[in-house]
Amino acid sequence: MDTTRTALVTGGNRGIGLAICEGLAERGLDVVMASRNEDRGEGAAASIRGRGGSVRVEQLDVIETASIEACKERLDADDVTVDVLVNNAGVYPDADALEATIDQLDQAWTVNTRGPWLLAKAFVPDMLERGYGRVVNVSSGSGSFGEGLDTNHAAYSASKAALNALTMTLNDALPAGPDVKVNSMGPGWVHTRMGGEAAPRTPEEGADTALWLATLPEDGPSGGFFRDRERIPW
Numbered sequence: 023m024d025t026t027r028t029a030l031v032t033g034g035n036r037g038i039g040l041a042i043c044e045g046l047a048e049r050g051l052d053v054v055m056a057s058r059n060e061d062r063g064e065g066a067a068a069s070i071r072g073r074g075g076s077v078r079v080e081q082l083d084v085i086e087t088a089s090i091e092a093c094k095e096r097l098d099a100d101d102v103t104v105d106v107l108v109n110n111a112g113v114y115p116d117a118d119a120l121e122a123t124i125d126q127l128d129q130a131w132t133v134n135t136r137g138p139w140l141l142a143k144a145f146v147p148d149m150l151e152r153g154y155g156r157v158v159n160v161s162s163g164s165g166s167f168g169e170g171l172d173t174n175h176a177a178y179s180a181s182k183a184a185l186n187a188l189t190m191t192l193n194d195a196l197p198a199g200p201d202v203k204v205n206s207m208g209p210g211w212v213h214t215r216m217g218g219e220a221a222p223r224t225p226e227e228g229a230d231t232a233l234w235l236a237t238l239p240e241d242g243p244s245g246g247f248f249r250d251r252e253r254i255p256w
């Protein structure tokens with residue numbers, strides 16, 4: 023039986039998401055690179071294909087419910103089953119709780135929390151039916167109560183804390199039996215457009231724990247929050 027797994031990565035066209043796509047392709051998975059702009063996705067996918075990786079680009083804006091539904095329908099029509107979902111796309115509004123505008127609150131919630139939630143609702147039922155699935159929610163230490171929430175980016179930290187709540191509640195909703203796991207991870211401070219030039223970590227270093235969680239063995243953890251492959255506090 024062909025056990026090649028297929029992984030869908032949101033915001034896969036650049037930054038940590040691209041490093042996750044590259045790492046999954048290197049590990050032999052078929053990658054669905056979800057990009058809100060198809061041309062940017064195709065540009066990024068070319069280098070993976072050049073190294074022999076298998077990658078399909080899908081237009082997906084995680085803000086738009088219809089865009090998520092249309093992506094799922096196209097994959098279903100082509101018999102592409104998603105075994106691994108990496109909710110990576112994110113935005114980082116720069117404002118504290120009093121400064122944050124309604125638009126910033128809506129952006130943070132819809133991209134960082136609502137999008138991953140709708141994608142989990144779209145793909146986890148099929149994973150349960152097939153008996154295998156891995157969901158990785160790319161969160162942040164900024165959303166950790168235990169590490170101290172990032173009060174300078176209040177909408178961001180609240181949306182990532184809510185993403186962690188999704189991880190916990192989704193894990194609790196999984197029935198016993200199928201090998202389906204859901205975890206949150208924080209990549210650390212990573213040199214990307216979001217993280218800025220001063221960040222000490224490369225996108226590859228930031229992607230490592232997501233790649234580990236995306237390919238966990240059956241006895242691996244579920245319902246946890248990790249950085250550098252170690253548990254961190256919620």
Ligand SMILES: NC(=O)c1ccc[n+]([C@@H]2O[C@H](COP(=O)([O-])OP(=O)(O)OC[C@H]3O[C@@H](n4cnc5c(N)ncnc54)[C@H](OP(=O)(O)O)[C@@H]3O)[C@@H](O)[C@H]2O)c1
Pocket residue numbers: 032033034035036037038039057058059062082083084085109110111112113133160161162163208209210211212213214215216217218221
């Ligand atoms: N960098 C860090 O230090 C750091 C630290 C902790 C956590 N994180 C988390 O890591 C993840 C990736 O961050 P990054 O540093 O790689 O950020 P980035 O370089 O800014 O990339 C963000 C990605 O998300 C995509 N995106 C934004 N809005 C979207 C939407 N509505 N629909 C679909 N895609 C959308 C972007 O697409 P476009 O190219 O089309 O804009 C881009 O591919 C995020 O969830 C972030 O919160 C990052």
